Amino acid sequence: MASGKVVFAVSVVLLVVGLVVGILLGHYVTAPAAGGNKPPSGSSEPTVPKSYQDAVRKPDSSISGRLINGINPDKIRDNLEYLSAKSHVAGSAVSLEQAKWIRDSWLEQGLDKAELTNYNVLLSYPPEKNDSQQNRIELLTSSGGAVEFTTQLREPPLDPDTDTPVGDPDILAPFNAYSGSGEIEGDLVYVNYGRVEDFHKLERELNISVIGKICIARYGKIFRGTKAAFAEKSGCLGLILYSDPLDYTVAGEPVYPDGIYLPGTGTQRGTLMSGTGDPLTPGYPAIDSAYRTPINETNLPNIPVHPIGYNDAAHFLGIMGGEETSADWAGSISNVTYRYGPGFNATNQDKKVAMRIFTENRMANAYNTIGTIRGSVEPDRYVIIGNHRDAWGYGAVDPSSGTACMMEISRIFGSFVKDGWRPRRTIMFASWGAEEYGLIGSNEWVEEYIQKLGGRAVAYLNVDTAVIGTYILGAFGTPNLHKTIYQAAQKIPDPNPEGTRMTVYDTWKERDFFGNTIDGNPTVGDLGSGSDYASFLQLAGISAIDLRYTFDRISTPIPAFYPLYHSVYETFTLVDRYLDPGFKYHKAMSQLMGEIARNLAESILLPMDVGVYAEYVKGYYESLRQGNIGQRLTQEGISLADMQDAVNELSEAANAFVRRVDAADRTDVLQVRMLNDQMHRFERAFVDPQGLPGRPFVRHIVFAPSSRDAYSNDKFPGIVDTMFDIDKNPDPEKWNHVKKQLSVAIFTIKSAASVLLEVA
16 A cells, blocks of 8 residues: 555656646747747747748749839830940949949839949050040051051941030040050951951962951951951951941941941941950959959950941952952942952052051959849848940940849839838849950959859849840840740730730740740750850859840841941930830830849749750750761760760759659748759859860850850860860870860769759
């Protein structure tokens, strides 16, 4: 009996202790965490922290429609009118004035933060208007003789509404940035587009030497800086660039100011720097503490280079000597028979050409303006929308059409913030300085913050020349963002609907220049260089897109980017009167870019399809294997079997990853974060820190701007570059370079596959 009483007493004590412990545990479990919500009175449910509620919250379904419907074309027009009212070349007082206007506008619109960042960089300028020495090309009666003709120093005013092209003191004379300076005389040789194959034809087929000659080339086909590099390497004393009417006009169509085509007085400015970023601080940001390379150790041109219009070019090409060119070398200047040279015809055989070039390189400030809307759930994940601000003149198309759109997108998002909305992820807006000189502002910013951006940037969305035509959307981007572009385009009303073409996507699909893809979507092009996405993709491995509206390149087959490109006639009148009256296409571009940004910033799981990316990598590999390079590798006994295995491995990993994304529990915040990190870091895996051969700051192994032309794009560029070296110099040892680049590509593809594997 005594032992039973003891057992009973012990049981009672344990019961009491259990009740007390339970009450205490219940108190701590149900007590709200710091910043959490208190449970409703009488509720026994545990409180869910607000951070968790936000993390699993579905995006506000109304924001997309409000964004699309809220874009106002009149405000875009107002933006453009201000931005293109004055010339705003990089490093100028007007460019700084506009940088501050953008900053102040963003703060007024409701962005959380907006600030200027400055980099002191090497820029290039022609002589001031009042200098006695002006850049020019002269026709001399003989060597050292009298001046018979001089090219125009500045374009005459043609704007139907104002005479600002001649009256604006901020307009710079035509020049090519970073040209060598000097005064030279010599015989003239016509080198077509100045491509490597053009110089080869002259030297190897026609036995015409350009060594010690002044060369003249028409703009087009390849980057102007590449033309200058080829000319210098070939031995030219100097290079004259001109815009041929074959490439910048259409027969029977009016030229500016009566239309959109280039008049004979129009002159294309532009940089000659082959590379990206400040030429004095390669690989590092141009901050105060930076070491600056001596200018004589840079790869800037040494020979004088100067642009002229086709009216001036006619005075030289019209009296050329030598054989008549082949048909593919002939342009369309009136009353000119195109000849190779060297020198002039019998009547003018003693005449010479003189180049008087006084372009100067000097230090100047390049200002970026950065605006931020802080994300509510993942403030450390950035969706970045950017466009450069600087222009060679008024820049109504390049870049101000894009800036005008970006400012309207930021206005809409800012209004949502004022109403209490916040995106899941941070949205950043960027206005870059000194893009025209070589993507300098964006490149220096990426270099300065590359460690932070490498871990945090989700994607970079570029809108530069937003509208150069009104026929079709031109889209370029990394393959993982293709579906995101399609989804947004299907939501945007077509600016000019007709029949079944009701959305931007409908018209894009119907008018696709290349034919729809296998799955029935319109083509999205690959990214080369030529705008600010390059540094994000090539240095940091950040997925990117670039969008613009363009003209009908089939029925209007001019090879120019657009006819008035980089000329002083790229005015507000051009856009307002001819390109996009009513700004309907600027509105559509703003809607499209804004919706893509919203989707990337708001979706719980990032809309980035690695499965599509793997399909494209496989397609790039098949093209390589089946093409000339693959055949030559096989002939050399170099196997592609390991590369085939790597591509298959990537496809398997990508498909398995897509299945995991489809099956993911969107309320499991850790799983969501893990999958999103794998998606946005996937692009990083294709970046080799050593860079491509001879191009340490071009690092993407799958695609990169061509080493022969920065505007075009190569797939597996390391392999392509080393094969090109063999073509130039068939040294058997160079095959080892090809083998190395093949091994790098294989390793990189396998590394990308490993990023997608399920975390052990």
